[in-house]
Amino acid sequence: MAAQALADAAVRAGHHAQAFPYFGAERRGAPVQAFARIDSRKIRVKSQVYEPDLVVVLDASLFELEPVTEGLKEGGRLAVNTPLRPEELEIGEGTEAVTATADATAIALQTLKVPIVNTAMLGVLCRVQDLVPIETVMEAVQERFGEKLGAIAGRANASSAWKAYDGAVVGVASGKRRIARAKEWRPAWHEMPAGTSLPSATIDGVEVGPGSARTNLTGEWRWSTPFYKKDRCIRCLRCWWSCPDAAIDRLDDDYMRWNFDYCKGCGICADICPVSAIDMIKGVHRW
Amino acid sequence: MTSVRSPVAGLRNVSREDMLVHGHGACPGCGYAVTARNIAKVLGPQTVVYVPASCLTVFSATYPKSAWRIPFLYTAFENTGAIITGLKAAYRRRGIEANVVGMAGDGGSFDIGLQALSGAAERNEDVIYVCLDNEAYMNTGIQRSSATPFGAWTTTTPAGLEIQGNRRFKKDLAAIVAQHDVPYVATLSVAHFTDFVKKVEKAKSMSGFRFLHCLTPCIPGWRIEPSRGVSIDRLAVETGMWTLYEVEHGVPRVTYRPRKMLPVTEYLGLQGRFKHISEEDVRTLQSWLCRKWKAHYGEEVEEPPCVIARKDEGLGHDGDPLHGL
Numbered sequence: 353m354a355a356q357a358l359a360d361a362a363v364r365a366g367h368h369a370q371a372f373p374y375f376g377a378e379r380r381g382a383p384v385q386a387f388a389r390i391d392s393r394k395i396r397v398k399s400q401v402y403e404p405d406l407v408v409v410l411d412a413s414l415f416e417l418e419p420v421t422e423g424l425k426e427g428g429r430l431a432v433n434t435p436l437r438p439e440e441l442e443i444g445e446g447t448e449a450v451t452a453t454a455d456a457t458a459i460a461l462q463t464l465k466v467p468i469v470n471t472a473m474l475g476v477l478c479r480v481q482d483l484v485p486i487e488t489v490m491e492a493v494q495e496r497f498g499e500k501l502g503a504i505a506g507r508a509n510a511s512s513a514w515k516a517y518d519g520a521v522v523g524v525a526s527g528k529r530r531i532a533r534a535k536e537w538r539p540a541w542h543e544m545p546a547g548t549s550l551p552s553a554t555i556d557g558v559e560v561g562p563g564s565a566r567t568n569l570t571g572e573w574r575w576s577t578p579f580y581k582k583d584r585c586i587r588c589l590r591c592w593w594s595c596p597d598a599a600i601d602r603l604d605d606d607y608m609r610w611n612f613d614y615c616k617g618c619g620i621c622a623d624i625c626p627v628s629a630i631d632m633i634k635g636v637h638r639w
Numbered sequence: 640m641t642s643v644r645s646p647v648a649g650l651r652n653v654s655r656e657d658m659l660v661h662g663h664g665a666c667p668g669c670g671y672a673v674t675a676r677n678i679a680k681v682l683g684p685q686t687v688v689y690v691p692a693s694c695l696t697v698f699s700a701t702y703p704k705s706a707w708r709i710p711f712l713y714t715a716f717e718n719t720g721a722i723i724t725g726l727k728a729a730y731r732r733r734g735i736e737a738n739v740v741g742m743a744g745d746g747g748s749f750d751i752g753l754q755a756l757s758g759a760a761e762r763n764e765d766v767i768y769v770c771l772d773n774e775a776y777m778n779t780g781i782q783r784s785s786a787t788p789f790g791a792w793t794t795t796t797p798a799g800l801e802i803q804g805n806r807r808f809k810k811d812l813a814a815i816v817a818q819h820d821v822p823y824v825a826t827l828s829v830a831h832f833t834d835f836v837k838k839v840e841k842a843k844s845m846s847g848f849r850f851l852h853c854l855t856p857c858i859p860g861w862r863i864e865p866s867r868g869v870s871i872d873r874l875a876v877e878t879g880m881w882t883l884y885e886v887e888h889g890v891p892r893v894t895y896r897p898r899k900m901l902p903v904t905e906y907l908g909l910q911g912r913f914k915h916i917s918e919e920d921v922r923t924l925q926s927w928l929c930r931k932w933k934a935h936y937g938e939e940v941e942e943p944p945c946v947i948a949r950k951d952e953g954l955g956h957d958g959d960p961l962h963g964l
Contacts, residue, residue: 550703558703562705568662570664589651589832592650594869596670620865
């Protein structure tokens with residue numbers, strides 16, 4: 353929807369524009385892509401965008417998983433959701449780009465009360481491009497989101513974009529480390545003999561096979577953190593049982609310990625606790 | 640129901656070992672993950688899992704990574720019953736003792752996989768079939784299935800001006816499977832811990848076709864707060880939207896009976912997918928529930944008073960399937 357709002361803004365500013373999502377699993381936290389193509393002439397290309405001028409990254413942990421800057425043109429720009437400064441970012445070997453960063457998650461939590469960062473990132477994006485002014489983007493956001501989600505939501509999203517625009521830091525980000533594309537090393541289906549299964553192994557430094565999902569540190573998704581008051585705990589085991597991410601370790605004495613590498617902060621444990629021994633504290637903490 | 644302060648007895652002896660480990664990519668608060676993890680936990684390491692197309696495949700085992708510590712297989716959507724039949728045959732031929740489990744969603748059991756499920760049940764194959772029922776095709780973007788309850792919004796049953804939400808009542812799949820005269824059929828809820836463990840352990844100890852049907856809340860699909868992913872199952876049982884029972888060798892037995900029927904609005908009010916529901920639809924649903932209650936628990940029930948609590952116009956982000964794009 354943010355890509356649509358951007359295209360909408362581009363049209364308002366007198367350009368031709370397209371916006372479209374990439375079809376994939378529609379699940380929260382799943383990596384997704386959306387594209388916008390803007391030109392001063394009529395656009396006849398209908399393909400996905402392979403060589404972008406501008407990449408917007410809604411979650412900086414993607415730099416660890418996918419070569420997101422792949423195909424970025426010489427002189428291309430980046431907008432990244434991260435509390436870090438552009439100079440501190442690692443964006444993948446051989447790339448250097450003028451980058452705007454802002455802690456869009458914090459801004460979205462402040463303005464929208466939910467960690468949905470798309471409109472804030474439109475604001476950040478406006479700092480590294482000059483095709484569409486921020487005012488037009490805010491106008492488009494307010495109208496498009498307002499139409500779909502109500503006027504209050506429209507205004508809140510527009511102000512989210514403005515705050516991010518205002519607070520963004522611009523600098524040059526570069527990369528030293530190579531980010532391997534998963535497809536480069538894993539065998540295709542026709543290269544695998546029939547009847548084989550993938551064993552637990554490490555290939556090119558990547559863990560594969562049974563149990564290998566452990567290397568995905570899903571704790572990065574968290575935006576509120578459970579706080580455990582051990583003295584109130586009656587050891588009923590409800591939280592341990594109900595954790596979708598197996599992020600609560602049941603110790604030998606049946607008290608609990610949270611594993612913040614994996615806790616996604618859903619809050620089920622606090623909701624299910626019969627004696628309120630768990631509080632959900634806003635923000636990403638480890639204790 | 641265990642009293643609030645006492646520890647949950649049924650959970651004491653459950654193993655600390657997880658078969659579905661952390662690091663999978665389910666939404667925060669996913670009911671699917673809670674259920675799949677706990678069923679695998681109780682069944683233990685001598686288990687092999689088959690999952691057809693569903694969220695569970697996408698979040699737990701996208702090649703080459705896997706969150707399962709036990710063998711995992713995935714092929715096509717419609718053939719859970721057939722695949723687990725074949726798996727069991729292969730294990731039998733090789734002389735390996737293993738629990739063969741198929742974990743399909745409601746789409747893969749109610750609609751698309753029904754013929755394979757029925758076939759495997761009718762042949763009384765020695766497998767466990769788990770239906771993780773989140774009441775729509777959530778993985779592909781919340782399309783209606785025949786498990787979707789009356790009045791619920793989905794992207795294919797939108798809340799329009801003429802018709803608001805799904806017009807059909809939920810199909811009773813457990814009853815259909817029970818009619819195949821299989822050794823064991825049970826319905827599960829993740830919020831009823833002891834009951835859950837007992838049923839899965841009973842299924843594990845038996846042989847022949849065993850069917851477990853579990854209500855698994857879906858955070859984006861039901862439009863609920865991530866933290867309510869488990870406790871909403873309790874409300875489903877208390878309002879009669881879900882009933883807990885087992886059918887062992889043809890003998891049905893209610894395993895948990897709520898003391899008093901709660902009005903269905905208590906359950907609906909927490910879910911954005913029922914936000915639009917009209918008073919007339921609530922009445923229709925409530926009287927359908929009372930009929931179901933009587934048929935199930937064998938007693939008349941007085942219709943509880945339903946009050947629709949309307950939330951203020953919030954940010955409403957959850958009303959849009961394309962949020963985040």
